[in-house]
Every structure is written in structure tokens, then in C-alpha cells.
Amino acid sequence: MQALNNLTTQIAGMVLDRMKQRDQSFWLVFSPILSVILGLLGSGLMMLLLGQNPITVYYNLFRYAFRDIYNIADIFAKSTPLILTGLAFGFAFRASLFNIGAQGQFYVGALAAVVCALHLEGAPPILALLACFLASATAGGLWAAFIGYTKARFNANEFLVSMMSTYIAIAIMNFLIRGPLKEAKGEYPQTDVIPANTWLPPLIPHTRLHWGFLLAVAVALIAYFILWKTTLGYKIRVVGHNQVAARYAGINTKRIFVIVFSISGAFAGLAGFTEINGMQHMLIEGFNPQIGAEGIGIAILGNAHPIGILLAALLFGALKVGGNLITQTSEIPASIIGIIEGFVMLAVILSYYLQNKIRTWRSKKALKSREGVTL
């Protein structure tokens, strides 16, 4: 009898585990989709305020985004820096660190790329691009390493320091663009156009999609590789789970802080490289002012997983391309894109709450039925 009881408990346990696994993968796919739908519904209500039919607007948005090869390529082009800033937040998030300063690291990387490019007229394109690539990654990495250092050395609040460092980066950028780096014409706060040999070549001819996209995908794979296939990544994730336990296990958490922030900052810095050398070909004051915040949204929507971030960034890219065309062709102002992004993020957070709620409810029920079996 005892043996039978044990057996039934074992089977019940196995079934439960299997259910849990299926449950998790189900939520992993279902909850982002649900969140996006909820976010679109919320923003649709806002469109009604302007007397616009949300269904028509969304239909047009979708139609514009996928209208022709140029627009489809643009989705990938727009998602390129978003993948990188999303990775910047997501990578640090895996170590339970908050890099809120991707915006600043992006600007620092962009500055490094543009300075590098402006000085490399006539250099062989491969070398020039490599130099810009290294310059922006190093600049972003060092800028962020400082944040990690203040946390490691002074136990400073990394959230606060990374937030403040963004505004300092903006001030430095504005100073340089209005002063030493101002275009030769001296008219607008922007730099000169960088020489053509430093442009990232197009991936598909006659579109804006450039090789930077492949770089971003490669970086996502590298992030995945570091986090799940290396000892360093293992340590990073242990620190993320429990800092105290990590210290007891002999992990130098302070070193991890600095390393994680350097890598995270390098990702954001590279977004500056792809935007300068691939997209804008010059540095304009205050460009892409929301890219850091959008990266946070993308990382959350993508569950801080490199592949999830890739997909979430593509979605945001499509929203941007379709959204921009919508605002040009209808009464809907451009701020609707921010509203959609904000609502989607809130919906993701609410779906986490819902998941937990359902999970505890299920396990309570399962516990009851399991007790019934053993009695």
C-alpha cells in the first residue's frame, strides 16, 4: 500500500513538473502577444479622442510598414539600434543590475564614431569601419564601466549614477556639437557628413538597411553565448539570482559589476556606431532621444533574453516605420508611438502579475489534489 502511495505521488509530481514546463513555454509566447494586443487596444482608445478609427489606423500602419521592400528593409534598419540598447539593459538585468543610462552610452558611442569617422577620410573602408566600431564600443564601455566602478568601490546606487550620467553625456554632446564639432557651414548644431568610406554598406541595395543589422544580430548571439555558455556568464547569472550567495560561493561580485557594465555599455555604444555610420552619417543634436528608454521596454518585452529582445526590437521597429508614415499621412501625431510603447510595457508588467496569480492558484489547487491522493 505504501509503495502504491509513493508511486502515485511520484507520478503526480512528474505530471505537475511537465505541466509547469509546458505552462512556462506557453506563457513565454502567449504573454508578450497578449501584451502587445492590450497595448494596441489602449492606444486605439486614444485615437478615438482625435476622431480616428483605430482599426483603419492600425490597418494603414500595418500596410505602410510592409508596403514595399524599402519599408520592410526600414523595419530592420530601425530595429538595429533598438536591439543593441535592448541588449544593454537586458544584459545588466540578468545580473540584477540596472543600467538606465543606455541613452548616454549611446550618445558617447555616437560621438566616438563620428569623431573617428571624420578623421579617417581616405582610409580603406574596412579599416575605417573597424576603427569606428572599436572606438564606439570602447567609449560606451568605458563610460558605463565608471558606473559599475562606483557601485563596486563606493557601493553607489547604480540606478542613480547611470541616470545622472546620461544627462552629463547629453551636455558633453551638446557642447561638442555646438562648438568644436559643429558643421563647417556653422548653421545647425550638427556635425559635417562623415566621409563615404566610413559608411556601413547597404545590405539590400536602394534601401536604408545596412550591415549594422547583422552586427546587432551577431551581438545578440554573443550576449547569449556569454550568458549561457561561459563561466563568466554563469557567474553573472548567479550574481543576478543572489548577490550574497554569489559572494559566499567565492565570486568576486565587484569585478562582475564592472565587467557587466562595461559589456552593457559597449552594446549601447555600438548602437551609436550603427546609427552614425549606417543611418544618419552625421551627428545631429538630440537625435533618437528615446532610444535608451525604448531599449528598456524592449528588454522587458523580450524577457531580457537576447532572442526575445531581437524579436521585440523588430516589433518596435515596425511600429516606428508604420507609425511615422501614419503621422505623415493622417491627423495622428507622432506621440502616438510613445503611447503605444508605454501601454505595451505596462501590459507586459501586468501580464507578469497575472502569470504569478494563475501559477499560485494552480499550485494551490494541485497541492490540494495531491494531498487527496496521498491520504
Added chain:
Amino acid sequence: MNIFTGLLGSALRMSTPLMLGALAEVFVERTGVMNIAIEGIFLIGAWAGFVGAYLSGNLLVGFLAAAIIGMAYGAVYGLITVKFKQHQIVTGTAMNILALGLTSYLYRVLFGAPLLPLTVEPLMDLPIPMLSKIPLIGKALFSQNALTYLAILLMPVGYWVLFRTRVGLIIRSTGENPEAVDAAGINVERVRFLAVLASSALDGVAGAFYSIGFLGMFTSGIIGGRGWIAFALCFLGNWNPVGVMLGALIFGLADALSVVFLTSGIKIVPHEFLIALPYILTIIATISRRRFNVPAYLGKPYVKESG
């Protein structure tokens, strides 16, 4: 008017919203919740204040609207972080992005796209008889607008409430030892939620100071990180209204200096450096100060043990 008086006066004026926002943050963080949505609520407050004042022609209505709508926006944040126990930094970031979109969208819904920015008459200075005639400091200290007087008054009041009253004791205990508060029969979540509401209302008023207390108009970049300064001041002031007031005055001075330098054309340091100064100061202060009085349960949701 000499430059000292002018500088002191405008330092006080610029520190007004910082004092209000940081005081609000002190109270909410003392209960254990960081109001990360502060930047967004500042912006919402600036928007609501302008809309209220413009439509009614009355600044008081504007400030009232800012408080109410700021509180409503904060209620969403409180619901998600306190009641649903979701991540405060993530939720706050989402609320801040949303605020940026919502305010400029709703401005467009209400007013279309006017060629010239719409304006209201901002708060007037209310010179206090006699006192404002004191040489050198009189005009700076006693010829301010109503909100600045209110902010300065609120700091000692805030100190008194926090450290000398029962409400203050409950607030502080909720952040330091929620179990004990719970054991005393006080609902921890309710205390925290109410604190989020109160702080958001004050944040809304602080934000409205930029639109209708000072500039007389609304633009989407009007806050531009000043909510974060108030947030940082709460840390730097060591979760104490006195420290907050000191910090706010220093940052107000930095703000005032950058305006004076810009308008008078004095070029000692680049204008951008002065803009960045408060942020640099914040980092220096964060790393140079070793002992912070961080509320023990700051940022941690309270999970009640079920019997």
C-alpha cells in the same frame, strides 16, 4: 538690482519644485516605495497645470488639476507596484515613457497644433511688506511667488510630521520594519499606497510650477530630467527634509547660475557644463558619502505571511 540679490532670488525660485518633489519622494521612500514615476508625474503635472489654468483662466484651478491628475497617474503606479508587487524601476520607466507620449498627444487633442505656443500669465511675485525692503536679501527672500513660500514652509512642517507625529512614526516604521507595523494592526499596503498618492499629488504641483508657475506655457521637454534631480535629492538629503532643502537650494543655485550666465553673456565655463553641474554634483555626492540612512525595505514589496 545687484547680481547677488538676483541670483539668490532665482536660486530660491528654481529650487521650489525640487524642494516639493524631493520632499514628496522622502515621504514615499520612508514607507519603502521608490516613486520612480516621478519624472513622468512632473510632466503630467506640468501638462495638467497648464490645461487647467488655460481653460479656466485661473492658476489655482491649474495647480489643483495638477495635484489631482498627478495623483491619479501615481495611483496607477501605486496599484502596480504596491498592490500587484511588480518591479518599481521597470514600472516607473514604463510610466515615464507613457507620460511623454500622453502629454504631447493630449495637448494636441485639446489645442490642435497652434503656430505660436499658447501661454498663460505665470505666478506673480508677492512681496511681503517691510521684509522685502531689507537691503540685499529682502528682495530675494521676501519677494517670491506663493508656491515658493509654500515650499519653504512645507520643509519644517514635513520634518515635524515625519519625526514628531504618530503618522510620521507609522511612515518611517513601514519602511524600516513592515512586519512590526503589520503586527500593530496597520495595513502596510494601505500606508504605502496612500504615501504614493500623496507624493504624486505633490509631484504634480511641483511639475506645474515649471509650466504655470514660471514659464507660462507647456512644451514636452519642459521637465527634461528635473524630476530625476528631485529623486536624487531625496537620496542626497539622506531621506530627511532638512537635507533635501539644503540640496535643493544648491541645485537651484546651479540652475540660476546657468540662466544668469546665458542671459548676461558671461563665458567663464561653457553653458552646457552648468547644465550638467547638478548631475555631476549628484554623482560626486553619491560616491563621497558613505553612510546613507536608506530605509531598510526600500524597493521591496511587502509579502504578508499567510497563516
